[in-house]
Amino acid sequence: MEVFETKVQESLARPVPRAAFFDELLVALREMWEIPMLPEAHDTRAHNGLIMAGSVAAAAAGVGAAGAWYGLRKRHRRGSVA
Amino acid sequence: MGVSVITVDLLADATDEALAALVTEDFEAFAELYGRYLCPVYRFVRSQTPDDTTAEDITAHVFFKAISSAGTFRAEGSYRSWIFRIAHNEIYSWRNGEARSVVGLEELPESVDPTPSPVAQAITQEDRGMVWRKVAELPPAQREVVALRYLQDLDVEEISGITGRSRGAVRILLHRARLKLRHSMEGDVE
Numbered sequence: 001m002e003v004f005e006t007k008v009q010e011s012l013a014r015p016v017p018r019a020a021f022f023d024e025l026l027v028a029l030r031e032m033w034e035i036p037m038l039p040e041a042h043d044t045r046a047h048n049g050l051i052m053a054g055s056v057a058a059a060a061a062g063v064g065a066a067g068a069w070y071g072l073r074k075r076h077r078r079g080s081v082a
Numbered sequence: 083m084g085v086s087v088i089t090v091d092l093l094a095d096a097t098d099e100a101l102a103a104l105v106t107e108d109f110e111a112f113a114e115l116y117g118r119y120l121c122p123v124y125r126f127v128r129s130q131t132p133d134d135t136t137a138e139d140i141t142a143h144v145f146f147k148a149i150s151s152a153g154t155f156r157a158e159g160s161y162r163s164w165i166f167r168i169a170h171n172e173i174y175s176w177r178n179g180e181a182r183s184v185v186g187l188e189e190l191p192e193s194v195d196p197t198p199s200p201v202a203q204a205i206t207q208e209d210r211g212m213v214w215r216k217v218a219e220l221p222p223a224q225r226e227v228v229a230l231r232y233l234q235d236l237d238v239e240e241i242s243g244i245t246g247r248s249r250g251a252v253r254i255l256l257h258r259a260r261l262k263l264r265h266s267m268e269g270d271v272e
Contacts, residue, residue: 002264004263004264004267004268005232005260005263007209007210007213007267008213008216008217008228008232008263009232009233010210010213011210011213011214011217012125012129012214012217012228012229012232012233013125013233014191014210015124015125015128015134015137015191016121016124017120017121017124017138017141018134018138021138022120022124022138022141025142025145026113026116029112029116029145029146029149030109030113032146032149032150033109033112033149034109
């Protein structure tokens with residue numbers, strides 16, 4: 001690798017995700033994931049042997065999770081949590 | 083509900099593809115993938131966007147998509163290619179919406195790695211800003227292949243799969259980007 005390529009590589013690799021924001025995002029993702037684990041979704045999955053029910057529920061849950069995430073986004077913008 | 087069906091040690095040793103197959107049944111499998119890919123995906127997105135906030139927004143959307151469409155992942159391809167393809171699509175959508183093609187000068191990342199490698203330590207802050215701007219000045223398609231090549235060490239075939247461009251097109255984009263970067267950076271030194 002040439003010198004300029006090494007510099008490009010190192011420069012691009014410098015940014016790190018802000019831990020506070022992405023920790024909260026993981027919490028929002030967990031909430032989103034847990035929706036399809038409701039009993040009826042489990043039953044449907046068990047009866048049909050498909051993960052489709054989970055996927056549909058996850059897509060529906062995405063509306064709520066996305067809303068929660070935008071709230072998180074606003075909090076971080078207001079507070080500028082680093 | 084929410085209890086991992088396999089131990090954390092096993093998750094840490096599992097391949098990306100094995101974890102991806104478990105995501106619909108075990109959130110901890112997704113959490114492990116999140117830990118593996120948050121940094122690479124964020125850095126890739128950050129290299130294509132003008133500021134930290136936009137990069138955070140797009141990265142969050144990438145992981146929302148990754149979890150909501152986990153059932154569509156097919157193990158014959160790599161998980162890395164799959165999630166970077168999602169990132170590529172999200173950046174493309176954002177770019178179409180914002181009609182932005184050149185990253186502004188205010189875009190130097192705020193958060194930087196606190197434990198840089200020895201090579202990174204040898205590069206001055208001024209140098210780093212200059213390199214970042216040179217990459218930001220590349221056309222979007224060239225900037226994207228440069229990031230995938232140098233950040234992720236991906237080969238032409240994998241970049242082709244992620245971007246939907248032919249292998250020949252990826253080679254040409256990389257070649258042109260390398261020429262531009264070499265000329266502009268060596269020109270600055272002289």
